[in-house]
Amino acid sequence: MKKLLGIFTLFLLLPVSVPALAEHHETKNPGTAASAHPEATKAGFEILQAGGSATDAAMAMMLALTVVEPQSSGIGGGGFFLHHDAKSGWMQTIDGREMAPSAAGSTRFLDSNGEPLGHRATVPGGISVGVPGNMRLMEMAHKKWGKLPWEKLFEPAITLAENGYRVSVAQYDWMKRLGPLWKDFPEIARLYWKDGAPIPRGTMIKNPELADLLRDLQKNGADAFYSGKTAEAIKNAVAKAPQNPALITDDDLSNYRAILRRPVCASYRVYKICGMGPPSSGATTVLQILGMIERFDMGELYKKEPVRAWHVIGEAMRLAYADREKYLGDQDFVAVPVAGLIDRGYLAKRSRMIALQAARPQLPGIEQYPAGSPPGAQVRTAALSSEVSGTTHFTAVDRDGNIANMTSTVEGPFGSQLIARGMVLNNELTDFTFAPEKNGAPVANRVQPGKRPLSSMSPTIVYDADGQPILALGSAGGKRIIMHVTKTLIGVLDYGLPLGDAMAMPNIFFGGSGLLVENHTVLIDQKEALARLGHLVVTTNLPSKLAGAQKTENGWVGAVDPRSFGEAVSELP
Numbered sequence: 395m396k397k398l399l400g401i402f403t404l405f406l407l408l409p410v411s412v413p414a415l416a417e418h419h420e421t422k423n424p425g426t427a428a429s430a431h432p433e434a435t436k437a438g439f440e441i442l443q444a445g446g447s448a449t450d451a452a453m454a455m456m457l458a459l460t461v462v463e464p465q466s467s468g469i470g471g472g473g474f475f476l477h478h479d480a481k482s483g484w485m486q487t488i489d490g491r492e493m494a495p496s497a498a499g500s501t502r503f504l505d506s507n508g509e510p511l512g513h514r515a516t517v518p519g520g521i522s523v524g525v526p527g528n529m530r531l532m533e534m535a536h537k538k539w540g541k542l543p544w545e546k547l548f549e550p551a552i553t554l555a556e557n558g559y560r561v562s563v564a565q566y567d568w569m570k571r572l573g574p575l576w577k578d579f580p581e582i583a584r585l586y587w588k589d590g591a592p593i594p595r596g597t598m599i600k601n602p603e604l605a606d607l608l609r610d611l612q613k614n615g616a617d618a619f620y621s622g623k624t625a626e627a628i629k630n631a632v633a634k635a636p637q638n639p640a641l642i643t644d645d646d647l648s649n650y651r652a653i654l655r656r657p658v659c660a661s662y663r664v665y666k667i668c669g670m671g672p673p674s675s676g677a678t679t680v681l682q683i684l685g686m687i688e689r690f691d692m693g694e695l696y697k698k699e700p701v702r703a704w705h706v707i708g709e710a711m712r713l714a715y716a717d718r719e720k721y722l723g724d725q726d727f728v729a730v731p732v733a734g735l736i737d738r739g740y741l742a743k744r745s746r747m748i749a750l751q752a753a754r755p756q757l758p759g760i761e762q763y764p765a766g767s768p769p770g771a772q773v774r775t776a777a778l779s780s781e782v783s784g785t786t787h788f789t790a791v792d793r794d795g796n797i798a799n800m801t802s803t804v805e806g807p808f809g810s811q812l813i814a815r816g817m818v819l820n821n822e823l824t825d826f827t828f829a830p831e832k833n834g835a836p837v838a839n840r841v842q843p844g845k846r847p848l849s850s851m852s853p854t855i856v857y858d859a860d861g862q863p864i865l866a867l868g869s870a871g872g873k874r875i876i877m878h879v880t881k882t883l884i885g886v887l888d889y890g891l892p893l894g895d896a897m898a899m900p901n902i903f904f905g906g907s908g909l910l911v912e913n914h915t916v917l918i919d920q921k922e923a924l925a926r927l928g929h930l931v932v933t934t935n936l937p938s939k940l941a942g943a944q945k946t947e948n949g950w951v952g953a954v955d956p957r958s959f960g961e962a963v964s965e966l967p
Contacts, residue, residue, distance in 0.1 A: 450540050471822065
């Protein structure tokens with residue numbers, strides 16, 4: 395096994411040869427699958443049992459989630475994919491993030507006075523829809539690491555769309571909340587609303603139109619998504635949207651490409667942690683937080699003074715997010731100083747701003763640490779972007795130890811509320827910062843044609859001191875994804891918790907109103923102690939949807955967030 399090389403730097407991991415198609419064979423230990431929905435996990439595990447690779451299983455889960463979790467993800471959206479190859483030791487990443495169409499200029503989200511629109515003025519409707527990327531991502535991943543035939547990966551999803559699945563509590567809750575918007579959106583109302591009310595939880599839902607689309611893609615490949623009948627359906631849905639109609643062209647669709655990106659990797663204590671590079675801000679920001687807290691003995695601190703441990707994590711988060719807002723964006727359009735942002739010297743300097751005894755003074759409203767000046771940074775200004783929680787994560791490990799780890803999204807719940815051939819179309823363009831400049835300086839995440847919006851999706855793989863993978867995970871949660879993943883990493887690597895227990899730890903985040911701590915957790919009892927450290931503490935619901943797998947002495951074991959509807963299936967020797 396080759397070790398990953400370098401500290402706080404970027405890697406382009408060389409591609410490995412494409413595996414040959416595998417014949418079906420039985421095994422007592424086919425692998426592990428974990429996702430945010432039991433039906434998707436079942437689909438992935440069935441593919442593993444059929445001799446499929448981790449990539450095959452992950453793609454089957456992605457397709458199944460298109461059917462059973464339409465409020466969160468699907469082929470009408472995009473995602474980021476990590477792959478660890480057990481034979482070579484290499485990790486590679488694929489960017490399937492949605493892309494702004496050619497008509498999306500810097501003024502797309504400005505009103506007639508040149509002021510940024512509010513989020514609710516852009517969704518629902520066509521103006522927020524980006525060119526979907528998941529099918530090109532799937533195509534690339536399957537060509538590189540697939541074993542089973544392309545056609546087989548669609549079978550579980552087609553069965554679910556044709557025969558039906560039961561509405562989950564999460565899907566019902568979002569249908570209930572968004573249903574009043576659907577009076578002007580008959581296509582989505584026809585699927586998920588009946589007799590003036592959301593389809594009740596536990597009710598079977600079928601989606602024959604989506605089944606027809608999946609059969610088309612099964613037979614004709616990813617090209618059938620970006621041309622022909624499906625392309626026409628996407629263009630028409632966007633152009634004829636009841637609200638905020640917009641334009642996606644044939645060229646926008648045909649020109650979309652998935653991109654093999656350089657992973658972002660850094661050391662944390664004895665571990666090597668790797669994730670997705672820009673346009674994801676996930677790995678960079680996670681690694682910044684970890685790099686800043688590394689000087690603290692977090693395990694001992696958590697045992698003796700857990701409040702101070704949470705305080706340190708919260709302060710590091712404020713520092714890292716300040717840099718995120720200023721410097722991160724699509725690296726094909728802006729120079730992103732990733733190496734500088736995770737440079738040891740830079741992080742040591744930033745870490746010295748964290749005082750164990752007290753938080754930086756806070757005021758209500760958007761108040762945070764200032765962004766730093768990392769090596770290689772260009773003059774730029776910070777501006778907040780909007781990122782809503784409509785995402786999912788899934789992980790597969792196959793019998794050979796290959797790992798597929800993917801976070802996928804349609805951005806907000808049910809995306810743009812537009813339907814094309816039974817699939818939900820994303821509202822990913824609202825992840826751009828609406829203001830193109832601030833104080834005369836360009837915003838890194840401004841809208842530009844062909845650009846991919848900044849994302850917080852944080853699929854992560856952890857390696858031990860010998861270069862062996864020991865952990866793979868990710869989460870949903872909008873801008874909070876970074877913190878959900880980070881606290882879980884700290885729980886496993888610093889506190890010695892099993893992955894499932896680390897996922898169950900309380901969630902925190904820093905918002906404009908102060909330090910947000912999760913309701914109904916032990917942190918509620920520590921509010922006063924956090925306040926004495928200088929935090930403006932706000933209790934709120936902070937849902938997460940973590941999923942992943944951990945290597946144990948008995949093999950890989952899957953885990954899912956207890957807050958979610960998810961399920962993990964592992965078959966150990």
